[in-house]
Amino acid sequence: MTTPGAAVATEPGIAVPRLDVAAIRADFPILDREVNGHRLVYLDSAATSQKPLQVVEAMRDFALTHNANVSRSVHTLGTEATEGYEGARAKVAAFIGAARPEELVFTKNSTESVNLVAYAMLAASLDPKADPRLRLGPGDEVVISEMEHHSNIVPWQLLCERTGATLKWFGITEHGRLDLSNLDEVVTERTKLVSYVHQSNLLGTVNPTVAVAQRVREVGALLMLDASQSVPHMPVDVVELDVDFLVFTGHKMLGPTGIGALYARHELLEAMPPFLGGGSMIETVAMTGSTYAPPPAKFEAGTPPITEAYGLGVAVDYLQRVGMDAIKWHEKELTAYALDALVTVPGLRIIGPEVAVGRGGCVSFHLDGIHPHDVGQVLDAEGVEVRVGHHCAKPTCVRFGVPSTTRASFYLYNTTDEVDALITALDKVRKVFG
Amino acid sequence: MRLDELYQEIILDHYKRPHGRGLREPFEAEAHHVNPTCGDEITVRVHLDGGKVADVSYDGVGCSISQASASVLFDLLNGKALAEAMVTLEAFTELMVGKGEVEPDEDVLEDAVAFAGVAKYPARVKCALLSWMAFKDAAARATAADESGESS
Numbered sequence: 001m002t003t004p005g006a007a008v009a010t011e012p013g014i015a016v017p018r019l020d021v022a023a024i025r026a027d028f029p030i031l032d033r034e035v036n037g038h039r040l041v042y043l044d045s046a047a048t049s050q051k052p053l054q055v056v057e058a059m060r061d062f063a064l065t066h067n068a069n070v071s072r073s074v075h076t077l078g079t080e081a082t083e084g085y086e087g088a089r090a091k092v093a094a095f096i097g098a099a100r101p102e103e104l105v106f107t108k109n110s111t112e113s114v115n116l117v118a119y120a121m122l123a124a125s126l127d128p129k130a131d132p133r134l135r136l137g138p139g140d141e142v143v144i145s146e147m148e149h150h151s152n153i154v155p156w157q158l159l160c161e162r163t164g165a166t167l168k169w170f171g172i173t174e175h176g177r178l179d180l181s182n183l184d185e186v187v188t189e190r191t192k193l194v195s196y197v198h199q200s201n202l203l204g205t206v207n208p209t210v211a212v213a214q215r216v217r218e219v220g221a222l223l224m225l226d227a228s229q230s231v232p233h234m235p236v237d238v239v240e241l242d243v244d245f246l247v248f249t250g251h252k253m254l255g256p257t258g259i260g261a262l263y264a265r266h267e268l269l270e271a272m273p274p275f276l277g278g279g280s281m282i283e284t285v286a287m288t289g290s291t292y293a294p295p296p297a298k299f300e301a302g303t304p305p306i307t308e309a310y311g312l313g314v315a316v317d318y319l320q321r322v323g324m325d326a327i328k329w330h331e332k333e334l335t336a337y338a339l340d341a342l343v344t345v346p347g348l349r350i351i352g353p354e355v356a357v358g359r360g361g362c363v364s365f366h367l368d369g370i371h372p373h374d375v376g377q378v379l380d381a382e383g384v385e386v387r388v389g390h391h392c393a394k395p396t397c398v399r400f401g402v403p404s405t406t407r408a409s410f411y412l413y414n415t416t417d418e419v420d421a422l423i424t425a426l427d428k429v430r431k432v433f434g
Numbered sequence: 435m436r437l438d439e440l441y442q443e444i445i446l447d448h449y450k451r452p453h454g455r456g457l458r459e460p461f462e463a464e465a466h467h468v469n470p471t472c473g474d475e476i477t478v479r480v481h482l483d484g485g486k487v488a489d490v491s492y493d494g495v496g497c498s499i500s501q502a503s504a505s506v507l508f509d510l511l512n513g514k515a516l517a518e519a520m521v522t523l524e525a526f527t528e529l530m531v532g533k534g535e536v537e538p539d540e541d542v543l544e545d546a547v548a549f550a551g552v553a554k555y556p557a558r559v560k561c562a563l564l565s566w567m568a569f570k571d572a573a574a575r576a577t578a579a580d581e582s583g584e585s586s
Contacts, residue, residue, distance in 0.1 A: 371474075371496060371497035371498060371501075372472070372497075373472055373474075373496075373497035373498075373499070373500075373558070373561065374441075374497050374498045374499075377437075377440065377441075377555075377558070378437060381437045388472065389471060389472045389473065390472070390473040394473065397473065403472075403473040403474065403475070403495050403496075404472055404473045404474075432437065432441060432446075433446075433498065
């Protein structure tokens with residue numbers, strides 16, 4: 001095993017947590033590769049993060065020496081695999097401040113986590129005996145926002161269409177902030193659930209939670225946060241946030257693809273009807289009917305991605321060793337540096353907050369007269385990998401009158417040199433299309 | 435990767451000064467196509483007259499490749515016999531899905547040979563084909579409208 005690459009140290013006289021970016025980069029061999037004859041500059045961690053050696057090697061070791069199915073074997077390997085899987089659950093649950101590991105359900109990704117809740121509510125809506133908090137019908141309302149990823153829009157559209165409930169949403173201000181000026185009109189006694197994004201994957205905005213949580217409690221609704229872009233980048237505590245549900249995904253936080261999580265308060269998981277039916281989620285099965293296992297097993301039908309869950313646990317170890325405060329601060333500095341540099345590019349307009357306050361390290365922009373596809377292509381020729389398109393957030397694009405954007409996103413392994421490479425490559429874009 | 439192979443002068447010229455852009459009347463059919471991955475959109479209108487593409491007009495938003503491709507489409511297909519236009523369309527489609535291994539016929543494709551380099555970039559092939567697929571769709575509808583018009 002390579003040595004932990006992250007030295008957390010506080011420089012004398014500076015009251016901010018630091019990380020050693022050079023040591024961290026050594027844990028990510030991909031960062032040394034070349035793309036189109038240039039050193040790779042990876043600025044697309046909001047799409048998926050790179051994986052450190054520690055995660056890749058731990059997963060390899062797990063697959064080669066402990067592989068077995070979980071929860072159903074008396075043999076030694078089965079016990080080891082179950083310990084690995086459940087140990088990962090405990091780590092991930094603790095990482096977000098959950099009171100107990102059973103409040104964390106492993107899923108495939110954030111999208112599945114949102115759908116799990118939406119389908120549980122649909123099932124509850126069909127069952128008159130289900131918990132009334134989960135039941136929807138005509139006159140009830142679900143609230144989202146205009147800055148959601150499609151995965152936090154479409155499941156609620158489907159749920160509302162199928163139950164006769166109404167979907168409402170918060171708008172976005174000109175500066176890319178969540179418009180909460182009409183909070184009391186949007187969230188009312190009719191509201192059953194408010195689900196919105198903690199950090200926007202397009203605008204980078206980190207949304208306020210206290211006022212919304214307070215209003216949600218006032219009206220007796222449930223609160224869900226899409227934390228796909230926040231859990232990887234800042235300390236997140238479900239108790240502090242006072243949320244009922246929180247969703248996030250492993251591959252954006254140094255872990256593998258195929259593993260994500262749903263946090264829900266335990267009594268809600270108990271009240272929720274199951275989503276997928278099958279093996280592992282039952283207590284007993286008879287031809288005339290079945291009873292279900294207690295959560296989280298109730299929501300984990302079938303053989304789960306065991307090695308991936310284990311890998312996510314190791315990713316959490318890595319993040320904790322570096323320190324989430326240090327990561328947050330590092331990205332804040334990079335974002336401030338990038339915003340300052342980007343505004344010097346002629347014809348460039350930031351889509352989202354233009355200051356590094358109340359925002360994360362995910363920066364969208366539009367270059368006047370040049371399509372993001374073309375921007376991304378020229379940047380790629382320079383080894384700079386960014387995401388272009390609508391980022392699965394079309395309503396946000398429409399709000400700002402652009403069909404798509406170019407997005408650079410930062411993580412713990414990025415440097416100001418890489419921001420400089422982006423700016424230089426943007427000059428090249430303007431030369432080709434100027 | 436060679437940028438100039440992708441962004442040939444001809445493509446950039448068509449992008450900066452597109453030919454035949456703007457939606458016009460009359461037309462028998464139009465088709466609106468979108469590229470769901472990037473949000474690019476194009477509307478293509480087809481006016482048929484006596485087996486000829488009497489007018490093909492278009493409007494849309496998109497990258498240089500998709501916009502230049504629509505401009506080249508106008509140059510190549512406008513005024514052509516429909517059957518001949520379909521031959522050109524097939525040649526262009528074949529070039530684009532050929533992964534850069536298809537040798538383009540300059541007599542058929544004219545300026546469109548400049549897109550040969552695009553075929554090596556799988557992410558951009560859809561951009562180049564957007565307007566052509568919309569044309570194919572609109573032409574089929576216009577033909578159907580034409581035929582039902584004749585029979586009534």
